[in-house]
Amino acid sequence: MCGIAGIFRPNGLSDADQGLLDAMGEAIAHRGPDAHATWTDPRAGIGLVHRRLSILDLTEAGAQPMHSACGRYTICYNGEIYNYLDLRRELEEEGHAPVWRGHSDTEVLLAGVVAWGLAATLSRTSGMFAIALWDRETRRLTLTRDRFGEKPLHVAVFDGEIAFASEIKALKRHPRWQGRIDRQAIAQCLRHGYISAPLTAFENVVKIEPGACVEIDAAAIAPEQWRKTLFWDALAEARDARANRFSGSPEAAVTRLDSLLRESVARQMISDVPLGAFLSGGIDSSTVAAMMQSLSSVPVETFSLGFDDKATNEAEFARAVAAHLGTSHNEIYLSGEEARDLVAKMPEVYDEPFTDQSQLPTYLVARFARSKVTVSLSGDAADELFAGYGRYHSIARQWSGSPFSALARGAQRAWIRAQLALLVAPAEKRGSTRVAGGRSPASLRLRLEEKLARFDTPSATAAYERKFTLLDGADRLVPGTRRLTHPLLETVASETDWTPLEQASFLDLTHYLPDDILVKVDRAAMAHSLETRVPFLDPDVVRFALSLPDDIRLMDGQRKGVVKAVLDRYVPAALWDRPKRGFGIPSASWLKGPLRPLAEDMFAPDTLARTDVLDPTLVRLFWEDFLAGDKRRANIVWAMFVVQLFLERETRG
Template structure:
C-alpha cells in the first residue's frame, strides 16, 4: 500500500527540475506511505515517477520503488497488493521465464509478469487491488492501470504539455503547471451522488481512471490515447446469469464459504500486524469469522460506539467478538470527538465528498492504526448479495406502485406530503408495538417523503436514480452547470439483467461502491497510514456471486440470505439478526445543534452569491426547513457544506 505519482513532459526536461517536481508531488502523499520514498526520471523522455511506501510485504530494500524490471525495460510505481503473486511466481518458474528474484515483493512479481506475458495478460492473471504507472523504456509509452473493482484510486490529466498522474489530487496540484479550475458539471454530479463518479473529477481536464481499465499513452500520439477495459463488470453479470449456479442451499453455501474463505486467507498475507473492522453486522462478522477460522491466534478486531441511541453497534460487535474469541478493542466516541474530525475532512478528501459516514470511518481507522497496519473490511456484501433496503423496496414498493393508475399515484403522493416527517416519526413510534417487525423503520418520516417521490416516477430505472440522488435537479442549483453523462444516464453502458433488483445491484457495484464506499474507506484509512483490504471484492467472489440465483440472495423479505448462511456456521443467528443499520452519525441533530453556527457561516446567502457556484435560494430553503424540523435535509445540506469547506480549505492552502 503506497502513494504513487509522476509527470510526463512531452518535450523532455532538465533532470534536476523533473526530480524536484516529482518529489514535491510525492511529498503530498506522505500519509499514504510514511516508511520510504523514491523517485526516478528519464530526462530525455521527460518522465518522472515517485512513490511513498507503506511497507506491507518485503520490508527490505528489495521492495523499494520506483522499481525496474530485471531486463531494464520497465520502471513502475505501484500502489496496492497482488494477493496471488506467489502463484504467479510459480507459473513463471514452470514456464522458465522467471528472473533471478531480488526479494519477495509483489511489485517485483508484477514486473516479471509484464516481461514474460505483457501488461494486459498479467493483469488478467492477477488477483488484487492496485493502481500503477508503468514506463516502457523500449517503446517510450506510459501505462496507467487500476484494479477491477476500483479499490485503489488513480487521477490523471494533461495540464498544457505535461501529463500529471497520482493516487490523489493533492499530488497533481503540487505541480506548477496545474490549473485548479473547478468543473461545474462535476459539482452538479457531487450534489446528485454525494461524490463525483469516475471518470469525472472536481477540476477541469482531470479524470479518474475507471475500475478495470488501463490507459496506454504512446509518445507519438499521447493525447489520442483512451482508456480500455481489461475486465468488465457487466461481463461478469452476463456470464453469471447465463450460467447460474444450480445447487441446493447447502451446496451453494459450501461454494460461497470456500471461495470467500480463500479470498480472506489470501488477504491475510502480511509482514506487518493485521486486524479487521468489526461492526457486528453480517458482512464484517462473516469476514472476521473466516479470518479467525484460518488463524491459530486471536484476530485483532476493532469497533467504535456512539452514545446516541440508534447509532451504536458496539455491543453487537462485542458479542460477536466474544463468541469468535478475537482480541477486541472498542472505543466509545463522544460527539466532541466526531465533531473534531470535521475541520480535517477537506484535507483528507482531496476533492469534495459528501458521505457523512466518512467521520466514523476515519475514527475507526484511527483506532485500528494504533495496533495494526492492515485491516480487512466487509464492504461489498450489500451490492453482491442484495443487502440494501432499496432492493427490497424494488420488489415490494415499486411493484405495487406500477399497478396504480397515474391519478391515484399523484393523490397518494399528495397525501403523504401533507404530513410532516416529524409527525410521521411520532406516529410510527406510538404504533410500533403493534406493527410487524418488518415495519420497524428507521426515520419513517423521511421514507414517507421518498415514497411520495417514487409514486410519480415513470420506470424502475427512474426509481433507482431517484433513490441514488441527493439533489434531484442539481444543475438547477449549480450556476452554469451542465450535468455530464455517467453510467446512470447512459443506457448503452447498462448491464443486461433479468430483473430490476439485479440491475440495481449491478449499477450500485459500478457506481456507489467504487465512487463512494471505496473512496471513503481509502481516504479515511490512508489519512491514518492504514491499509484496508476488501475480501468480498476478489473478482472470483464477484463472479460467483453473479452465478448465485436471486432467490438465494433475497428470501422471505431478507437480503444477503446466502451470506447469512455462511455466517450462521460460525456465529449464532441471535447475535447478528437485527434491523440493518448504516455506519452513520446523528447528523440531522448536529446541524440543528453544535454544527449550526459553522453551517450557517458556510451557507450564508451573501457568501453563496459572491462565490458564484450555487443558487442561494434552494439551499437556503432547505436549510430553513431543516432547522424548523419540518424536513430532514441532512444529506443534501452536508454535500453543499463539504464543498464549501473544501473550497475554503483550498483557498487557504493556495494563498
Template sequence: MCGIAGAWLPDARDSEDSLLALGRRLGAAIAHRGPDDAGAWAEPAAGLVLAHQRLAIVDLSPEGHQPMASADGRWVIAFNGEIYDHVAIRAELVALGHGFRSRSDTEVLLAAISQWGVEGALARGNGMLAFAAWDRRDRVLWLARDRLGKKPLYYGLSEGRLVFGSELAALRALPGFRADVDPDALALLLRFDYIPAPHSILRGVRKLPAGHLLKLDASALSARELPAPKPWWSALDAQRAAITRGFDGDEAAALDQLDALLRDATALRMEADVPLGSFLSGGTDSSLVTALMQAQSSQPVRTFSIGFDNAVHDESEQAAAVAAHLGTAHTPLHVDGRAALDLVPELPRLFDEPFADSSQIPTTLLCRLTRQHVTVALSGDGGDELFFGYRRYARTLKNDALLRRLPRAALAKLAGKPGERARLGGLAALRAELATGDLQGLARHRVSHWKDPEAVVIGARRLATAYDDPRAMPGVGTPGDALMALDTACYLPEDILTKVDRASMSVALEARAPLLDYRVADFAWSLPMAMKYRDGELKVLPKRLLERYLPREMVYRSKAGFGAPVGDWLRGPLRDWAEAQLSEQRLREERHFDPAPIRALWREFLGGERKWHTHLWGVLMFQAWRETLR
C-alpha cells in the first residue's frame, strides 16, 4: 500500500537530474501514503519519470524499493497495493525459470508482466492495485486499476504533458498545472456526495475506472487527446455470468462454501510483516471478518471501534460485546465531539478531492486510532453491496412494485417533479419517486441528495453515471440484483472505497477487505435472492454464517449505522464556520453556486428543518476544499 505518481513530457529535453527532481516533487505531495521510503526513476530519452512513496508491508528490506525494474530490464513499475496470492504466482513463475531477489509482491508482479503481459498478469492476480508500468522496449506506458476499484488513480494532460498519481495533490504539484473547477463534476458532488469515475473535480483530469487499463504512447500525447481506457475486467459481465450460472446447492452447501471462501480470503489478507488488526463496528460484516481472523490466529486479534456521545451513532457497546465473545484484544475510542469537530477543517486536505459522505469523520478518527497500534487493518467493506445489505434496497423494490401496478394515467396524475423538497419525505417524496418511471430511476432518486444540482451549480450540465445508463443493469436476475449491480459500479468504488482509502492512507494505514475478494463477489452474485433477502431480513447468508461464531442475539439486532451527528454540530459548534463558508458575499464572488437556494436552505435548517444538513454538507465540503487551491 503506497502512493504513486509520474509525468511524461515527450517533447521536453529535461536532464535525468531535473526529471528525478520533478518525480520527487510529485511524490512528496502524497508522502503521507508511504512514509517508509521514497523513490524516483527517469528515462530522459523519453521524458518520463515515475515516483513512489512506500508503505512497507511485505518484505521490509530495501529490496522492496520502488520504482522497480524487471529482471530483464524491459519493465519499470510504480505500484500501489497488494497482490495477496503472490506466493502462489511466484511458485508458478519459478517453475517457468524466473528467479527472485526479494519476497516482495512487486517483484512478482513485474515477473508476471514479463511472462504474460500486462493483461495476463492482472488476470492472474488477486488483490488491490493501481500501477504505472513503463515498457522501455516499446516506449508504452500502462496505467491500471484493480477489479473493484480499491486503489485510486488520477491522470490528465497539462499543455501536452501527461501527469498521474494516486491523488490529485500529485498532479497539482506539476509546475504550471492548471486547477480549474469542473462545474459538471461539482454538480455530481452535490447529487451523490462524491464524484464518480471517470470524472474529477478538476477540468481535464480523469479517474481511471475500476477494472480498466490505459495504454499510452507518445503519439497519444502529441494528439493532445488521450484515448479512452479499456476494461480488463468487468464487474457487470462477471455478475451477469454468475447470475446465469446460478448456485447449484441448498443453503447448507452455500454456508459451507461461503465459510471456506471467506476463510481463505481473510487468511490471504492476514499476511504481513507488520502488526495487523481489524475494524470492528459490531455489525454483521466487520464481526464476520473479525471472527474469521480470530479463528485462524494463535494470538488475540487487535480490534478497534469508535463511538460518539450521541447514542444514535454509538455502536461501541455492541462492538465490545462481540470482541469479548471472540476473545480479541479490543481498543475502543469514545469521541465526545471535540475531536470530531477539530477534524472537520482538515477534511478537504485529507480527502484531496471534495467528498461529502459524513461518515468520513468517524472513519478518519477510527483510522487514526488504529494506526497507533497496527499498520494493517481488515474491514467488512463490500458486504452490503454483495449480500443486499441496505434498507433502501427493500424500499426501492416496494416502490418499484407500486409503479408496476399503477396505471399510466394514475402515475401521470400523481407524479411530481423531483425537486429538493422530496428529500424531506412525505407526499413530495412519494410523488417524486412515482415520477422516476422505472427501477433505475428509483435507485438514482434514492442515492441522490440534491435532486437537481445543476440548478444550483452555475454553468453545470448533467453528466450520466451508472444510475442513468440502462447498460449498467445486468439484464438477468431479479430487480434486487440490478440494484446491487448499480451500487457495485458506482457507490462502492467511488464512495465506500474512496472514503476508506483516503482516511486510512492519510495516516499510512493499509486497509484490506476480504469480502471484496473477487472470488467471494463471484460466489455472492451466483446466489439466489432468497439467500440474501428473505421475509424482510437483509444479508441472510452472512448472518447465518455469523451464527457459527456468535450467539444469535449478537447477530440479529438493529444497526445504527456509521455516521456522525452533523446536523447537531452545524446548529451548534460548527455554526460560525458554516456561516462563513456559506456567506452570500463569498458565494457571489466565487461564482460556483447560485447563492439564493443555498441561503434559503441554510435559513430553513437553522429554523428547525432537520434534513437539510445532508444538502448543505456537500456545499460546505466543496467550499472548504476550494480554499486548498489558493
C-alpha cells in the first residue's frame, strides 16, 4: 500500500520539476512513510513519485518506481495483488518469467504487462490498485484503478500538462493549481453525501473511474483526446452472472460462499507485517474475523470503537464475538467532545466534502488499529452484494409487480397531493412559520414534492435513485446547478429480467460502494498509514453474489440470509442476530450539543456569503427546522455542515 503521484508534460521537464515531485510526494507521505523515491525522463516529460508503505518484500527489490526487465515499462503502483503468486507461477509455466529480483507483487505485475499487456494482466488479478504505467516506446502514460475503486487516483488538467496523485492534496502543490470549486459536484455531494467519479470538488480535476484504463499520449494530452477502455465492466459482469444463475440448493450456496470467502481471506492474510481486522460485532465484520481466526495459529488482533451514546454503541457485541472467537480484542470509545475536535480535520483528510457520518469512527478506529498492526481486513461490500440494506427491500415491496403494489403507490400519490393541498397551501396562505412536526411550510412542501416525484417514477430503479438521497432536490441548494442521476439508471431499468432488489443493489455496487464506502475507509485508514483489505470484493465472490437468485440471497426470508448462514457455522446466532445499526454517530445530538457553536458559525450569513456556494435562505430554513425539532432534516443539515467546513477551508486557503 502506498501513495503515488506524477506529472506528464510532453514538451519536457526542467530541473525545478524534481522539487515539485518531492513536494507532491511529501503531501501524501502518510500513505507511504517507509520510503520515498522519484524517477524522471526529462526529455519525454514524465516524472513519477512513490511513497512506500512496505507490506510485501520489504527489501529494495520491491521498491518503486520499478522498471520492467526489458526496460520498456516503468510502473508506479498503489495497492496489493492478492493472487500474485498464482500469476507468477502462470508466467513461469508459459515461459514469460524474467529473472526475478525479489518476491513483490509489483514485479509480477510488470512481467504480466510485458507478457500479456496491461488490460489482460489486470483482468487476471484479484486485488486493489491504482497504477501509473509509462510506456517508453510509445511515449504513452496509462492510468488505471481496480474494479471497484478501492484505491484512488486523481488527475489535474493544465494547458499542455497533467498531474496525477492518490490524493488531491498532492495536486495542490503544483504551481499552476487554481482550486476553483465545481458547484455541480457540490450539489451532487449534497444529494448523495459524496462526489462520484469522474467528478471532484474542483474544476479541471477528475477521478479515474473504477475498472478503467485511461491512455494519455504525448501528442494527445487534452482530456477529450484520452482513450478510455474498460478491463472490467460491472454491467457486463452482472449480465453474464445472471444469465448463468446459480442453480444449486440453499445449502450448496452456503458451502460455496463459505469456501470462496475463506479462500479470499486466506489470500488477503498474506503479509510481511502485522495484520488484524475491524470488528463491529455485526454480521459482515464478524464473518471476516471468524474466518481469519480459523486460519490463524495465533489470536488475531481485532479492533472496535464504541460510543457513549447507547443507541449507537455496538462495542459490547463486538467484545462478545471476539471472546467467542478467541481474538486479541482492542476497543476505544468516542465522545461528542472528541468529535468536536476531530470534525474540523475531516476536510483535510478527505480533500473534498464527504458527509458519511461514519467517517469519524472509521478514522479513530483506524488510528487505534495502526498502533498494533499495519494491515486490517474489513467486512465492507457485503450489504451491496447480498442485499443487506432495508431500502432495497422497501423498493422491492413497492415495485413487486402485483396489482396491490401499483394501488399502494397510487394511494401514496393521492395522500401526498392531499397534504400539499390541505395542509401546506393553507399554511403558506396564512403566512405560518411552522406546521406539524416542527417544519416550516416551505420545507414541508419540498419534502412532499420530492416524495411525490418518487412515487411518480416509471420504474423501480428511478424510484430507488430518488429515494436514496439526502435531498433529491439538492440542486436547489446550489444555484445554477442541475440534478444529476446515476449514469446507468436507464440501462439498469431496461434489464427487465432483473428483480427490483437486484436493480437497486447493483446501482449501489457501482455508485455508493466505490464513491462512499471505499473512499471513507481508504482515506481514514491511509491517514494513519494503515492498509485495509476487503475480502468480499474478491472477483469470484462478487461474481457468485451476482449469480444468486433473490431467494438465496434472502435465505429464510432474511437480509443477507446466505451470509448469515455462513457466519452461523462459526459464531452462534445469539451473538450477532439483531437489527442492523450501521457504524454511524449520534450526529443530531452532537449538532445540537458540542458541535452547535461551530455549526452556527458555518451557517452564519457572513460565512455563507464568503463561501458563496450554498443558497443562504434554504440553508437557514433547514437549520432552523432542525433546531425546531424536525428530525428528518438531521442528515441534510449534517451534509451542509460538512460542505461548509470544506468551503470555508478552501476560501481561507
